[in-house]
Amino acid sequence: MQESVIRDPALAEAGEKRIEWARRHMPVLEKIKEEFEREKPLRGARIVACLHVTVETANLITTLVAGGAEVAVTGSNPLSTQDDVAAALAARGLFVYAFRGENEKEYYECIKRALELEPNVSLDDGADTIAIIHKEYPELAARMFGGCEETTTGVVRLRAMAEDGALLYPVIAVNDAETKMMFDNRYGTGQSTLHGIMQATNFLFAGKTVVVAGYGWCGRGFAMRAQGLGANVIVIEIEPRKALEAAMDGYRVMPLSQAAPLGDLFVTLTGNINVIREEHFALMKDQAIVANSGHFNVEIDIPALERMAKEKSEVQDNVTEYKLDDGRRLYLLAEGRLINLAAAYGHPPEVMDMSFANQALSVRYIVEHGRSLARSVYPVPAEIDRRVAELKLASMGLETERLTAEQEKYLRSWQMGT
Ligand code: NAI
Numbered sequence: 104m105q106e107s108v109i110r111d112p113a114l115a116e117a118g119e120k121r122i123e124w125a126r127r128h129m130p131v132l133e134k135i136k137e138e139f140e141r142e143k144p145l146r147g148a149r150i151v152a153c154l155h156v157t158v159e160t161a162n163l164i165t166t167l168v169a170g171g172a173e174v175a176v177t178g179s180n181p182l183s184t185q186d187d188v189a190a191a192l193a194a195r196g197l198f199v200y201a202f203r204g205e206n207e208k209e210y211y212e213c214i215k216r217a218l219e220l221e222p223n224v225s226l227d228d229g230a231d232t233i234a235i236i237h238k239e240y241p242e243l244a245a246r247m248f249g250g251c252e253e254t255t256t257g258v259v260r261l262r263a264m265a266e267d268g269a270l271l272y273p274v275i276a277v278n279d280a281e282t283k284m285m286f287d288n289r290y291g292t293g294q295s296t297l298h299g300i301m302q303a304t305n306f307l308f309a310g311k312t313v314v315v316a317g318y319g320w321c322g323r324g325f326a327m328r329a330q331g332l333g334a335n336v337i338v339i340e341i342e343p344r345k346a347l348e349a350a351m352d353g354y355r356v357m358p359l360s361q362a363a364p365l366g367d368l369f370v371t372l373t374g375n376i377n378v379i380r381e382e383h384f385a386l387m388k389d390q391a392i393v394a395n396s397g398h399f400n401v402e403i404d405i406p407a408l409e410r411m412a413k414e415k416s417e418v419q420d421n422v423t424e425y426k427l428d429d430g431r432r433l434y435l436l437a438e439g440r441l442i443n444l445a446a447a448y449g450h451p452p453e454v455m456d457m458s459f460a461n462q463a464l465s466v467r468y469i470v471e472h473g474r475s476l477a478r479s480v481y482p483v484p485a486e487i488d489r490r491v492a493e494l495k496l497a498s499m500g501l502e503t504e505r506l507t508a509e510q511e512k513y514l515r516s517w518q519m520g521t
Pocket of ligand 1: 254255256257284287288292316317318319320321322339340341342345372373374375378396397398399441442443444449450
């Protein structure tokens with residue numbers, strides 16, 4: 104392996120302090136780490152972790168190393184790496200290839216460097232490592248035990264590969280665990296997307312019209328939190344059931360062409376491409392703000408904005424002004440990259456605790472069972488999902504109600520009625 108590629112090794116101490124703060128808020132992962140330290144279930148595993156390089160990810164990496172794995176770390180987005188965290192991990196002797204502000208070429212080079220570990224397990228947030236392995240390193244694919252995928256967009260890509268018969272090794276859709284998406288996607292993205300927007304612009308939500316495209320887990324979380332701060336929320340959906348849910352949750356629902364002239368702020372959380380396009384920019388108010396919190400920077404048609412603008416300037420960190428011919432100014436945040444990670448810390452450790460507990464236990468499952476699995480996308484085993492919920496509840500000092508014997512029997516019987 105070649106030396107780590109990071110921004111500044113001198114940031115390591117600051118990174119360690121922040122990693123420690125997050126660790127104290129990730130009790131479930133901590134329990135799993137202790138178990139891994141005792142049992143070393145990951146001995147022999149060589150893991151490429153292509154994840155947002157944040158304090159929470161650092162704690163996942165620590166857990167995997169405690170389990171006996173060798174790990175190479177690379178970022179899953181050019182703007183989401185926290186350079187102090189990358190420095191801290193490199194100072195511990197890990198192979199780290201990630202720095203904030205990579206260009207596209209550097210981004211893929213970093214992933215390829217990490218692949219020099221010759222991994223047998225891949226961890227992805229967006230399926231980029233898996234895509235590269237499949238396209239450029241098929242010999243590596245043949246030796247993989249399996250992989251884990253962290254986000255909705257990655258799972259969508261992998262299901263498409265599996266359907267085409269193109270997937271060469273089994274992958275666990277960590278994103279789809281209930282203890283992941285119900286909390287990370289909803290409360291994590293909801294809160295941290297607000298944080299990213301406020302950090303970049305100091306935007307006041309109260310009294311503003313906020314247009315949310317996508318009412319999935321992430322969109323629901325963001326709409327709920329924006330409304331909580333006093334915004335007037337409009338939801339854009341393509342799926343009738345979700346649109347209905349949004350309407351009954353109390354939001355206005357309409358096509359984007361109708362919402363475009365109304366919004367002060369537009370946020371995409373769809374996992375889809377070109378959701379906000381030229382025809383929408385053409386209708387927006389002067390000084391409207393546009394941001395994305397979906398995985399890839401394709402949800403806003405940035406090339407269209409570039410074509411329409413007669414002037415473009417950076418007005419402050421993470422805020423680009425596009426001046427249009429008619430004098431209107433539109434503001435794009437963080438180059439359309441996921442705003443919560445590009446302009447803020449990303450999800451709080453309390454939710455990543457559950458996401459990464461699912462990751463750690465799913466990696467263990469892949470190491471123990473991967474070779475007997477088909478080349479397909481698997482759900483997180485239900486016992487893992489349930490265990491994560493039980494551990495989280497216990498860490499919060501909460502207990503569930505227990506069924507009585509009579510209730511158990513009642514729930515299993517069909518003869519008992521009134
Ligand atoms: P989801 O599948 O639950 O929701 C996406 C919603 O967008 C669906 O309801 C879909 O019908 C809707 N949609 C699709 N195309 C649309 C269009 N053109 N206009 C309006 N609505 C449209 O997915 P989830 O979990 O909410 O994830 C959304 C995106 O956010 C994905 O790219 C995911 O990878 C990403 N994500 C980002 C995180 C972050 O830290 N910023 C964290 C977790 C997920």
